[in-house]
Amino acid sequence: MNQSLLSPAPETAPDFAGLIARLADRVPRHCILSKVEDTRPYECDGLSLYRALPPVVILPENEAQVVAVLRECKALNIPIVARGAGTGLSGGAMPHAQGVLMGLAKLNRIKSIDLDTATAVVEPGVRNLAISEAAAPYGLYYAPDPSSQIACTIGGNIAENSGGVHCLKYGLTVHNVLRVRVVTIDGDVVELGSGAPDTPGLDLLAAFIGSEGMLGIVTEITVKLIPKPSCARVIMASFGSVESASLAVTNVIAAGIIPAGLEMMDKRAVHMVEPFVKAGYDLDAEAILLCESDGTEEEVEDEIARMQAVFQDAGATRLQVSASEAERLVFWAGRKNAFPAAGRISPDYYCMDGTIPRRHLGRVLSAIEQMEDEFRLRCANVFHAGDGNLHPLILFDSNQPDEVERAEKFGAAILELCVQVGGTITGEHGVGMEKINQMCVQFTREELDYFLAFKRAFDPYGLLNPEKVVPTLARCAEYGKMHVHGGNIRFPELPRF
Amino acid sequence: MNQSLLSPAPETAPDFAGLIARLADRVPRHCILSKVEDTRPYECDGLSLYRALPPVVILPENEAQVVAVLRECKALNIPIVARGAGTGLSGGAMPHAQGVLMGLAKLNRIKSIDLDTATAVVEPGVRNLAISEAAAPYGLYYAPDPSSQIACTIGGNIAENSGGVHCLKYGLTVHNVLRVRVVTIDGDVVELGSGAPDTPGLDLLAAFIGSEGMLGIVTEITVKLIPKPSCARVIMASFGSVESASLAVTNVIAAGIIPAGLEMMDKRAVHMVEPFVKAGYDLDAEAILLCESDGTEEEVEDEIARMQAVFQDAGATRLQVSASEAERLVFWAGRKNAFPAAGRISPDYYCMDGTIPRRHLGRVLSAIEQMEDEFRLRCANVFHAGDGNLHPLILFDSNQPDEVERAEKFGAAILELCVQVGGTITGEHGVGMEKINQMCVQFTREELDYFLAFKRAFDPYGLLNPEKVVPTLARCAEYGKMHVHGGNIRFPELPRF
Numbered sequence: 001m002n003q004s005l006l007s008p009a010p011e012t013a014p015d016f017a018g019l020i021a022r023l024a025d026r027v028p029r030h031c032i033l034s035k036v037e038d039t040r041p042y043e044c045d046g047l048s049l050y051r052a053l054p055p056v057v058i059l060p061e062n063e064a065q066v067v068a069v070l071r072e073c074k075a076l077n078i079p080i081v082a083r084g085a086g087t088g089l090s091g092g093a094m095p096h097a098q099g100v101l102m103g104l105a106k107l108n109r110i111k112s113i114d115l116d117t118a119t120a121v122v123e124p125g126v127r128n129l130a131i132s133e134a135a136a137p138y139g140l141y142y143a144p145d146p147s148s149q150i151a152c153t154i155g156g157n158i159a160e161n162s163g164g165v166h167c168l169k170y171g172l173t174v175h176n177v178l179r180v181r182v183v184t185i186d187g188d189v190v191e192l193g194s195g196a197p198d199t200p201g202l203d204l205l206a207a208f209i210g211s212e213g214m215l216g217i218v219t220e221i222t223v224k225l226i227p228k229p230s231c232a233r234v235i236m237a238s239f240g241s242v243e244s245a246s247l248a249v250t251n252v253i254a255a256g257i258i259p260a261g262l263e264m265m266d267k268r269a270v271h272m273v274e275p276f277v278k279a280g281y282d283l284d285a286e287a288i289l290l291c292e293s294d295g296t297e298e299e300v301e302d303e304i305a306r307m308q309a310v311f312q313d314a315g316a317t318r319l320q321v322s323a324s325e326a327e328r329l330v331f332w333a334g335r336k337n338a339f340p341a342a343g344r345i346s347p348d349y350y351c352m353d354g355t356i357p358r359r360h361l362g363r364v365l366s367a368i369e370q371m372e373d374e375f376r377l378r379c380a381n382v383f384h385a386g387d388g389n390l391h392p393l394i395l396f397d398s399n400q401p402d403e404v405e406r407a408e409k410f411g412a413a414i415l416e417l418c419v420q421v422g423g424t425i426t427g428e429h430g431v432g433m434e435k436i437n438q439m440c441v442q443f444t445r446e447e448l449d450y451f452l453a454f455k456r457a458f459d460p461y462g463l464l465n466p467e468k469v470v471p472t473l474a475r476c477a478e479y480g481k482m483h484v485h486g487g488n489i490r491f492p493e494l495p496r497f
Numbered sequence: 498m499n500q501s502l503l504s505p506a507p508e509t510a511p512d513f514a515g516l517i518a519r520l521a522d523r524v525p526r527h528c529i530l531s532k533v534e535d536t537r538p539y540e541c542d543g544l545s546l547y548r549a550l551p552p553v554v555i556l557p558e559n560e561a562q563v564v565a566v567l568r569e570c571k572a573l574n575i576p577i578v579a580r581g582a583g584t585g586l587s588g589g590a591m592p593h594a595q596g597v598l599m600g601l602a603k604l605n606r607i608k609s610i611d612l613d614t615a616t617a618v619v620e621p622g623v624r625n626l627a628i629s630e631a632a633a634p635y636g637l638y639y640a641p642d643p644s645s646q647i648a649c650t651i652g653g654n655i656a657e658n659s660g661g662v663h664c665l666k667y668g669l670t671v672h673n674v675l676r677v678r679v680v681t682i683d684g685d686v687v688e689l690g691s692g693a694p695d696t697p698g699l700d701l702l703a704a705f706i707g708s709e710g711m712l713g714i715v716t717e718i719t720v721k722l723i724p725k726p727s728c729a730r731v732i733m734a735s736f737g738s739v740e741s742a743s744l745a746v747t748n749v750i751a752a753g754i755i756p757a758g759l760e761m762m763d764k765r766a767v768h769m770v771e772p773f774v775k776a777g778y779d780l781d782a783e784a785i786l787l788c789e790s791d792g793t794e795e796e797v798e799d800e801i802a803r804m805q806a807v808f809q810d811a812g813a814t815r816l817q818v819s820a821s822e823a824e825r826l827v828f829w830a831g832r833k834n835a836f837p838a839a840g841r842i843s844p845d846y847y848c849m850d851g852t853i854p855r856r857h858l859g860r861v862l863s864a865i866e867q868m869e870d871e872f873r874l875r876c877a878n879v880f881h882a883g884d885g886n887l888h889p890l891i892l893f894d895s896n897q898p899d900e901v902e903r904a905e906k907f908g909a910a911i912l913e914l915c916v917q918v919g920g921t922i923t924g925e926h927g928v929g930m931e932k933i934n935q936m937c938v939q940f941t942r943e944e945l946d947y948f949l950a951f952k953r954a955f956d957p958y959g960l961l962n963p964e965k966v967v968p969t970l971a972r973c974a975e976y977g978k979m980h981v982h983g984g985n986i987r988f989p990e991l992p993r994f
Binding site for chain 2: 116117118139161163172174175184188189190194195196199201203204205206207209210211214226227245250253254256257270296298299302304352355357358359387388389422423424425426427428431435439442443444446447448450451454455456457458460469470
């Protein structure tokens with residue numbers, strides 16, 4: 001395959017005045033922001049290292065307005081970046097300096113909840129947690145629970161294929177969305193997916209979920225709701241080494257148990273969080289695990305006993321099972337507040353998101369420890385151990401000379417190490433701006449070419465969230481790293497596996 | 498979007514002699530069949546209504562040979578149709594009359610089983626059941642279980658996104674495959690998916706699964722294995738009407754239970770099967786349900802009790818729970834042998850495969866009963882009730898004038914009725930040749946255009962399994978039916994919903 005790359009973004013400033021004039025009869029003027037004081041709040045998402053002031057922000061109130069904006073942007077060759085709540089951590093919603101930033105917060109209706117099929121139809125601006133709140137009276141909830149679920153929107157969850165602490169058992173966004181309604185750059189409205197287990201024709205839904213705004217703008221989503229388990233308990237287990245905690249993780253899965261959540265925190269993370277949250281974490285442990293079971297009372301009792309036996313065999317030094325729902329929430333509170341806790345001990349932190357085969361957990365964490373010396377920065381590790389999804393928090397101070405640059409290099413080295421051991425550069429936060437260079441390491445040129453060809457099938461003009469997610473050949477050449485499958489990349493400074 | 502349609506298949510006979518000569522140094526001569534007596538067995542798959550004699554059959558023995566064949570076919574503009582075991586029911590593996598039929602039966606190695614990750618790496622020609630047999634010593638199995646699992650291959654399962662009686666709880670092929678290695682029409686080898694929960698970049702794996710040989714040829718597959726449940730029992734429940742059985746199905750799901758299998762057979766199907774299998778089915782029932790629970794002994798006991806209560810509330814006239822593993826298998830034997838049993842009471846049968854929202858089961862079955870009069874053919878209904886996936890078996894005699902034509906029209910009317918009530922035209926058998934016209938009813942022109950654009954991203958030459966799955970605009974116009982979402986299609990002869 002040898003197709004030309006996507007057209008670059010416009011080199012001269014697009015005709016924004018013309019755009020606003022063309023939209024006058026279809027999008028209310030109060031939905032269009034163009035003064036700097038109004039557009040400034042949109043200059044970055046949760047990855048505030050990357051910023052760009054959007055010349056125009058449009059906040060449509062319905063699907064017809066989304067169609068109108070996309071049609072006119074296409075006519076005028078203006079890039080469009082979509083944004084949910086802006087809580088994303090990979091810069092996926094960072095504006096284009098010469099494009100429109102489309103915020104979908106006003107499309108926030110829960111249109112229906114269907115108990116027969118246990119589904120809800122919602123608009124993209126609905127907050128993740130608001131879906132579960134609306135379903136609660138029926139004993140149902142929406143399973144994926146990113147840590148930002150109080151603020152983040154389902155539209156953003158779809159863009160990034162978000163996960164959460166329970167996705168080991170209940171899946172990511174892609175496993176919990178049945179159908180999306182999408183406006184394409186041509187202004188076509190298409191539906192992907194269906195209520196049926198098998199979608200006829202090509203199943204483009206999964207490719208759309210996690211496509212980070214490159215293919216179209218979602219205007220309606222049908223999500224699965226599941227029954228709220230009647231009981232949930234969590235084990236907090238201490239270990240004398242990261243290796244023995246990692247062994248416990250591998251063994252619990254190998255025993256055929258799929259915990260509702262299985263999280264690890266290393267000593268630095270525990271010491272960072274405990275003074276802040278006072279969850280009763282063991283300050284002597286080198287690593288602690290939080291392992292949850294949910295279901296009926298009998299199922300939970302049985303599963304908790306089996307998990308405890310596995311942890312004991314793996315050398316747990318302390319085991320504690322939540323005795324009440326209040327205690328369960330306290331155990332989790334530490335984990336869920338790890339990011340804000342990092343803010344108390346360091347002026348800035350950079351949250352990474354790579355995935356590795358579980359069996360390499362111990363070795364990868366040792367390698368990250370060695371990198372701390374090399375990059376002269378500290379790192380706390382908090383992660384979805386069951387999925388092998390790491391969230392190293394690199395602590396730095398952006399006011400110190402070159403610390404930003406060292407943090408970025410440290411992060412890149414961690415991601416490339418993930419690929420080296422057979423893992424991937426993202427678990428649930430997406431590629432966005434942040435990891436675009438590492439895509440050169442993760443994939444072959446041919447694989448990237450098929451991504452670009454697929455992107456082109458939806459957006460031949462390259463206007464939807466341009467220059468993100470999929471790197472061009474030129475970009476990979478400039479980065480100087482090319483993919484090698486099977487761990488052949490050389491890291492002279494790192495232990496080789 | 499307005500892109501040109503795929504290039505049609507070659508109008509003149511391609512240069513097969515040239516192809517064989519070009520392959521001489523890379524594909525052993527015994528792997529290439531071109532005499533009619535050798536190619537005849539490949540003229541159809543399980544949908545024997547559609548046949549075409551392939552001019553050349555190639556049976557590669559490794560990936561390098563697959564690459565060579567695809568490169569040379571591309572160079573000579575020769576269409577290629579891939580085939581697994583040929584058990585498919587929608588004509589997806591029907592040969593192209595001017596193309597190469599590539600059989601993948603010789604790529605049949607189980608390359609590895611990894612207990613740490615509970616995965617297996619296999620070649621496409623491995624039989625579905627052989628994976629579970631190889632995993633059995635470790636207490637693991639591969640969940641999707643199409644009725645043809647003793648013969649069908651994992652490669653074919655991927656092409657059709659196959660299901661089975663347990664897919665309500667354990668998912669279809671798409672939910673149980675983690676990664677595929679694919680040879681494209683350009684001879685590139687690419688990997689789609691990953692061992693990680695979230696695939697970085699675009700998740701094209703799900704779009705590939707169920708793409709019916711249109712995008713590339715799979716040469717290696719990583720599948721999930723899951724622990725074999727320690728206990729399984731099945732309830733056989735009789736009902737006085739299809740409506741009350743349908744209500745029981747809806748209510749069991751609404752009660753938050755996800756049975757391991759939930760199947761319905763109507764009276765005609767029961768009477769067809771019972772004399773053949775002697776499973777002890779209730780001949781007085783208008784419908785019977787088979788509803789399975791699996792898990793630990795305690796889980797199964799609890800779930801069976803809850804299911805029985807739901808069935809009793811819905812008006813079950815008889816309830817029987819399997820008392821032993823032997824009895825469980827006998828209960829299922831009737832269901833699993835429904836297709837061969839049809840062969841005992843009718844010279845021919847045509848198995849349909851549509852999906853509807855569960856709440857419409859009763860009404861759709863009544864409508865099918867009315868269609869029996871209209872098309873003057875009998876129909877037995879055997880289906881995955883939990884999924885709303887219907888398998889009406891239309892009974893006919895191909896030696897009687899116009900019965901084939903009436904059977905096809907009957908089938909088309911059933912599928913279009915499925916769309917009319919908000920369902921889909923396929924549950925697990927794929928579109929292939931069989932349902933290509935109904936794709937015009939299921940999807941809008943814009944949606945079909947995006948399918949074609951995606952196909953073109955992988956195969957711009959239109960050589961991989963051409964003229965199947967996605968209809969052209971011309972074909973839809975000729976068929977005279979165009980899509981209308983939301984049940985606006987008129988069936989003057991049918992009750993309107």
